[in-house]
Amino acid sequence: MRLATAANEAYTASLAVSELLGCKQCGGGRDQDEELGIRIPRPLGHGPSRFIPEKEILQVGSEDAQMHALFADSFAALGRLDNITLVMVFHPQYLESFLKTQHYLLQMDGPLPLHYRHYIGIMAAARHQCSYLVNLHVNDFLHVGGDPKWLNGLENAPQKLQNLGELNKVLAHRPWLITKEHIEGLLKAEEHSWSLAELVHAVVLLTHYHSLASFTFGCGISPEIHCDGGHTFRPPSVSNYCICDITNGNHNVDEMQVNSAGNVSVSDSFFEVEALMEKMKQLQECRDEEEASQEEMASRFEIEKRESMFVFSPDDEEVTPARDVSRHFEDTSYGYKDFSRHGMHVPTFRVQDYCWEDHGYSLVNRLYPDVGQLIDEKFHIAYNLTYNTMAMHKDVDTSMLRRAIWNYIHCMFGIRYDDYDYGEINQLLDRSFKVYIKTIVCTPEKVTKRMYDSFWRQFKHSEKVHVNLLLIEARMQAELLYALRAITRYMT
């Protein structure tokens, strides 16, 4: 007879990191009750997301069978039910694919050792100062036997991982600058060189965590209770908690003022939806009639691309990254906004010459079997996901809107679809929505609740999460396309 444990893995949330308690930024809050010597953490914040009211989010225990199975999977794979899962479960079909992919990337057979995978996750998340993901993976990293010294900064990690830092940086902020020289530098570095399979694994991990960081900020995911900034030891009566505890270093103080912006009159936003639907209908009808000239089409793309550079949130103040996260990146100054301010030209990448379905997939699946398939499924689900609803309307064909969002994001990365009329984007996406997209995709750490609230005011939260899924998948595909194209060029 043989023993088997059936899905009852112990909840082993390592508390290694949460030993560093209290607020480090302000140095306060260490006067905990030490009567019994036991400090009982209480959750800070309200629910899994700071943007979405707790009551809108599915409560654990009230889920249907499919969601329950997903939760069980997630719990079995991660040993926890994290806030990302709780928010993504708005879209169970996607969540299933997402969890499967993430599980495969982190835990199943692959060219990289386990602690490398988590460390790369930390590196990628730290690029966007996403302390939520960093904390999660610091725990996991230590859990799988990673060397705690590495966490003191990239310079303490092996040379091999340090070499990856440059790629991480470029990939996160300006993927179009990746050249085959980058790849060559990684693959031919004497004893620190990467193998092609390892590199593809690393690239997939990097892009996955860049885009997951976007999601985390885009949906305002709250810190986990066992992580830094996710709990407090102060008794509930203490009300004047430190602000940096809750914002977790993101410094979005204007959270307090959100309500004023969020409560724009309902009638206004009602017309917003109506107008959008009207536009979609118009576009559908008149598409065949007036055919824009070739030059017109080309210039529309260029305009959209250029404009996307200048779409920016009004409060563009300098953000100083939280200390514990910043140690993972070498120069914080290297960000997206650098080039956009200076009006750097983004070269055009034609998707008809190098697309995910034909080229990217083949390359990934060759070097890291099965992952190509998983990611391909995930892209498909994200792109095709629809409930045929828009706010209060039912039976709406949203494919046009979804395509516009997807192509707008690719457009920001300079990726062009020959068969798309970029004029549609201007018709369908209004300014506040563009600001939100742009911020999430390029500088997710700057997203505020005000931005989240101010686009598509009449839409449901689940729809906003849906938008986020589109955003992160489109971003991941864009980064992957650039990285894989460079690898292909290196190989030929």
Next chain:
Amino acid sequence: MEKMSRVSTALGGNVLTGRTMHCHLDAPANAISVCRDAAQVVVAGRSIFKIYSIEDEQFVEKLNLRVGRKPSLNLSCADVVWHQMDENLLATAATNGVVVTWNLGRPSRNKQDQLFTEHKRTVNKVCFHPAEAHMLLSGSQDGFMKCFDLRRKDSVSTFSGQSESVRDVQFSIRDYFTFASTFENGNVQLWDIRRPDRCERMFTAHNGPVFCCDWHPEDRGWLATGGRDKMVKVWDVTTPRAREVHCVQTIASVARVKWRPECRHHLATCSMMVDHNIYVWDVRRPFVPAAMFEEHRDVTTGIAWRHPHDPSFLLSGSKDSTLCQHLFRDASQPVERANPEGLCYGLFGDLAFAAKESLVASESGRKPYAGDRRHPIFFKRKLDPAEPFAGLASSALSVFETEAGGSCMSWFVDTARRYALAGRPLAELCDHNAKVARELGRNQVAQTWTMLRIIYCSPGLVPSTNLNHSVGKGSSCGLPLINSFNLKEMAPGLGSETRLDRSKGDTRSDTVLLDSSATLITNEDNEETEGSDVPADYLLGDVEGDDEELYLLDPDHTHPEEPEYVLPQEAFPLRHEIVDTPPGPEHLQDKADSPHVSGSEADAVSLAPVDSSFSLISVSHTLYDNRLPPDFFSALVRDMLRFYAEQGDVQMAVSVLIVLGERVRKDIDEQAQEHWYTSYIDLLQRFRLWNVSNEVVKLSTSRAISCLNQASTSLHVNCSHCKRPMSGRGWVCGRCHRCASMCAVCHHVVKGLFVWCQGCSHGGHLQHIMKWLEGSSHCPAGCGHLCEYS
């Protein structure tokens, strides 16, 4: 690369001549198509659209169809096709969804004829009807196929695939009304051009997108498809259900497939990514391509046979901006480079080995053997004159039989089970393992263990029984793997020079054994006696006088009839001197040291200077005094481990490696260690010694090995009712909504530790089953199976 060979073929008055050649294009090509007269080829790409004429020596640019200053997306071609009836008619598919036709007969510079802007997405493929002058078909990313009549301004009919993007459309060459379309989701649909409402047939051909298809030019109903799943499949669609006739597995996703004219089973393929070569496959021989063209430096995007009745000219366009003409005669044939060799184990451990005759024959010096043949096998392949590789494929087959008893690996299994690898002090482990080896009659191994104990532990405590080692018996204990095979020639009539003498094989391997052990010993001796004046005959640099003593002690073990064996063998048992040592206090000493003996041998030695007088090494030679660190021997031990590993006894190598741990690990390079570990683990698993293999994995210090235990640790459970895999929770089946894992004792659902019998697959709560089986030996479910719990 400019080969000067020329080929000319007479084709009904037309003579095709040419050579392998290439020309540089200005930009990457996406597709090519050949004119009916086989003298012109059109190349289309994102920024190129030109017609070249194919001359004898070179390609000559004839016409540039990209006119006008402004770049237009209408000219960014994804596909191009030349009408096979009308030399003036071409059609292109643009990436922005426009289908353009071109009339070369127009007098103006701009040859553009018609523009169809009906597709909303990129058009992937256009195709002219093979017999109709005005019928054009297109397939697009938006999932629609459209049929155009060139005499009208818009499409005649639209076919909706009801699924994802269309990747290829092809009119059947034989059936007037039929066309095939392939889709991104892996489906292939067959349509009747007269019925746009629904497809005639649909079947799933590939896993993932089907990039291309091609109808066989002669066989009605044969359709070749190529997909992202790296397969080329040939379907017979004449039967009610589409039947897969052939399947070729390539190394990269298949971008194009084209049947070779006049060769019924040949087709050419090129790939979408990674692989730049063009292959011509014989579909009956799906493993090795019949021919290979390696001219391109980037992926090939278009291939076309130059003439529909000439099999020797292939044209190709590529992303590396070249247009090539390949001559079949100049193709490289991978089969020539391959060494067709096969190796297979039989049910009873026999080993069959097939190799090219020429290879086997080259090993000369073998005498024909006519000894006993247990199972004579006469092997002669009937040659098929139509076979493409006839002549290359003839091979010699040898069958090696295992000797009765030689195949018995019980010693291996016993050793694996009984060896102690950890958990005790080094000295005890060595003694234990030596004892095990001795009991199994493997004296050489036993001696090795004893020696290791002496080297690495404080000296003393070698039980006198150790000294009664058989000298010369080693020939029987030896290394069984060496002797286990007898070569038996099994290819009568395939050339007598390939035969191997059985007895010769025997003596040979024996000699090998002897030789290698002898050389090993010599090596060891050399190292040992370096700097000393002792004759290099004996291990451990022991004195000569011991030699005689040895014979005195073990006179009955010397084999006078094997005098040449004695010399190397006697080098091992030299423990007799220790008889002199007082065993009592020594024993105590050893015990006292044992808790921290692992890692502190040096300390132990220095703590007890008295030991030096008992040290085997220092008895006769003050050169090796008590300060001699164990490190001194590490080179020797390393060689010893290598020796065992090379002899095929990885068991010994790995066991010693584990037992000695840090002491030797640093001396042996990581890769070798890893290699030994994996070989040993593999062997253990073949003998189903799962526990032992797991223990070895656990004890291994190599990172790559220890992570084996962490890989694929998930256990998949199927529902006991509907037999479907259980997903999600382990206890309720998602499909039939029944609780699958019921405890056979308490009839409740088991949610925690579930234990089940592998015989009858009943089980339940761990506690319950344990309790039940204490009282009864039958299965609690009442199935009558005698369950065991261990």
